[in-house]
Amino acid sequence: MDATLYITLFSLGVAALGTLLILPGGVALGWLLARRRWYGKALVETLVALPLVMPPVATGLILLKLLGRRGPLGEFLEAVGWDIVFTWKAVVIAAAVMAIPLLVRNARVAFEEVPERLEQVARTLGAGPWRVFFTITLPLASRGLCAGGVLAFARALGEFGATAMVAGFVPGETVTLSLGIYHQVQLGRDTEAFLLLGISASLAFGAVILSELLLRKRRLPRND
Amino acid sequence: MKLKLSSLRWHASAFSLELSIETEGRAIGLFGNSGAGKTTLIELIAGLRRPDAGSISLDQIVLCDTADGRYIPPELRCVGYVPQDGALFPHLTVHANLVYGVRRRSRLDGTEDTPDGKIPITLESIIERLDIAALLQRQVTHLSGGERQRVTLARALLASPRLLLLDEPLSSLDADHKAAVFPLLQRIRDEFGVPLVYVSHAPEDFFALCDQVMVLSEGRCQAAGAPAEIFSARPSIGYQLAANRSNARV
Numbered sequence: 373m374d375a376t377l378y379i380t381l382f383s384l385g386v387a388a389l390g391t392l393l394i395l396p397g398g399v400a401l402g403w404l405l406a407r408r409r410w411y412g413k414a415l416v417e418t419l420v421a422l423p424l425v426m427p428p429v430a431t432g433l434i435l436l437k438l439l440g441r442r443g444p445l446g447e448f449l450e451a452v453g454w455d456i457v458f459t460w461k462a463v464v465i466a467a468a469v470m471a472i473p474l475l476v477r478n479a480r481v482a483f484e485e486v487p488e489r490l491e492q493v494a495r496t497l498g499a500g501p502w503r504v505f506f507t508i509t510l511p512l513a514s515r516g517l518c519a520g521g522v523l524a525f526a527r528a529l530g531e532f533g534a535t536a537m538v539a540g541f542v543p544g545e546t547v548t549l550s551l552g553i554y555h556q557v558q559l560g561r562d563t564e565a566f567l568l569l570g571i572s573a574s575l576a577f578g579a580v581i582l583s584e585l586l587l588r589k590r591r592l593p594r595n596d
Numbered sequence: 597m598k599l600k601l602s603s604l605r606w607h608a609s610a611f612s613l614e615l616s617i618e619t620e621g622r623a624i625g626l627f628g629n630s631g632a633g634k635t636t637l638i639e640l641i642a643g644l645r646r647p648d649a650g651s652i653s654l655d656q657i658v659l660c661d662t663a664d665g666r667y668i669p670p671e672l673r674c675v676g677y678v679p680q681d682g683a684l685f686p687h688l689t690v691h692a693n694l695v696y697g698v699r700r701r702s703r704l705d706g707t708e709d710t711p712d713g714k715i716p717i718t719l720e721s722i723i724e725r726l727d728i729a730a731l732l733q734r735q736v737t738h739l740s741g742g743e744r745q746r747v748t749l750a751r752a753l754l755a756s757p758r759l760l761l762l763d764e765p766l767s768s769l770d771a772d773h774k775a776a777v778f779p780l781l782q783r784i785r786d787e788f789g790v791p792l793v794y795v796s797h798a799p800e801d802f803f804a805l806c807d808q809v810m811v812l813s814e815g816r817c818q819a820a821g822a823p824a825e826i827f828s829a830r831p832s833i834g835y836q837l838a839a840n841r842s843n844a845r846v
Contacts, residue, residue, distance in 0.1 A: 489683045490683050490685060492642075492670070492677070493679065493683040494685070495669070495670040495671050496643075496675060496676060496677040496752075496755070497696055497697025498671050498672075498674075507696075508685060511687050512686070512687055
């Protein structure tokens with residue numbers, strides 16, 4: 373397979389897998405932040421936002437120390453036969469961690485925009501909390517959640533710093549579009565670098581457009 | 597319907613509700629200024645808020661009692677709730693809204709029977725009586741104010757409530773729409789035999805609909821009795837509230 377095509381498909385696959393990995397937990401956490409008061413909420417909100425403001429390389433270093441063979445998680449994972457660092461799995465984990473803030477924040481906003489009154493009325497109509505969530509809350513928040521998912525996917529697709537730290541540059545194993553661009557520039561191959569740049573920019577553009585369209589078409593109650 | 601509130605207390609940062617009252621009637625009115633606690637009381641009866649202390653009983657059924665920790669969640673209370681804005685589900689059609697709560701639920705006292713001489717609550721009977729047949733396939737976002745309230749009332753009725761809480765259901769309607777929807781409330785009370793708790797700012801509504809009225813002010817019951825007793829014998833209550841509303845607008 374052509375190297376550029378391989379890198380593109382690998383990047384798309386890694387970003388999709390990373391997004392799917394955080395989707396259930398991210399949506400659940402977004403709901404908890406939007407709808408419940410609990411001890412430690414502010415701390416969790418801060419922790420979730422950290423990858424957004426911390427240098428990605430620093431996040432990558434934390435992951436490296438956690439998942440490395442002598443790290444608290446890495447030791448356990450090695451014992452069960454899972455080698456993470458400098459493999460494609462590390463790329464997925466780095467992409468997922470960097471995408472968490474966008475997913476959770478968008479999920480929180482999506483849930484906050486669903487009027488609680490609708491959920492309350494559904495309860496008085498005989499629906500239990502789970503039925504209310506799946507028939508009222510989730511459908512009304514779905515476009516916001518999808519938009520958050522698409523943005524998280526786009527963020528995962530563009531991840532560089534944390535990936536370079538925890539997964540390194542292993543041709544055919546960990547090279548994403550971002551790592552590929554950096555590598556080609558280092559080698560002075562501008563044509564190859566610009567090709568990857570074009571693909572990367574197009575995918576990002578498409579993802580942002582899609583999320584904007586989803587957000588605009590939300591069918592929430594009018595305020596009139 | 598007999599509604600009993602015993603030493604009921606609910607407190608928020610800038611507001612507290614404290615009520616102890618027993619009232620009985622086919623339709624009970626709640627009257628008071630904005631911020632008097634009408635909606636809070638409605639939400640406590642519906643189970644959407646938990647009281648800090650006290651109990652709420654409906655006929656022989658204790659809906660909640662903080663003394664023994666009893667609390668029946670809203671989905672099991674069989675208490676319908678129609679808020680001011682209707683709160684129709686915007687992603688569903690009118691028909692899907694109507695059947696959302698249509699599952700027949702055993703009432704808390706085990707009875708499901710229609711009261712003697714009353715019309716059974718079925719999809720067909722509700723659609724006919726509330727004149728919403730032409731609306732069934734419409735999206736709720738395309739309904740007028742009056743149509744929305746008719747659908748909201750129909751949806752609440754189809755859940756077979758033992759009590760229907762109406763929180764200013766007509767306040768957002770203009771005079772024509774209000775004149776068209778108000779008789780439906782009397783129909784719900786008389787033809788379907790569903791008792792009502794009705795919140796309004798308009799004293800004339802209570803004369804036409806309610807047997808009893810509770811006047812709330814700053815979370816306390818200021819007066820209770822028949823509408824004539826409350827508003828005719830003591831017109832100052834209505835005037836006072838009207839004056840307060842005017843001042844609030846200035």
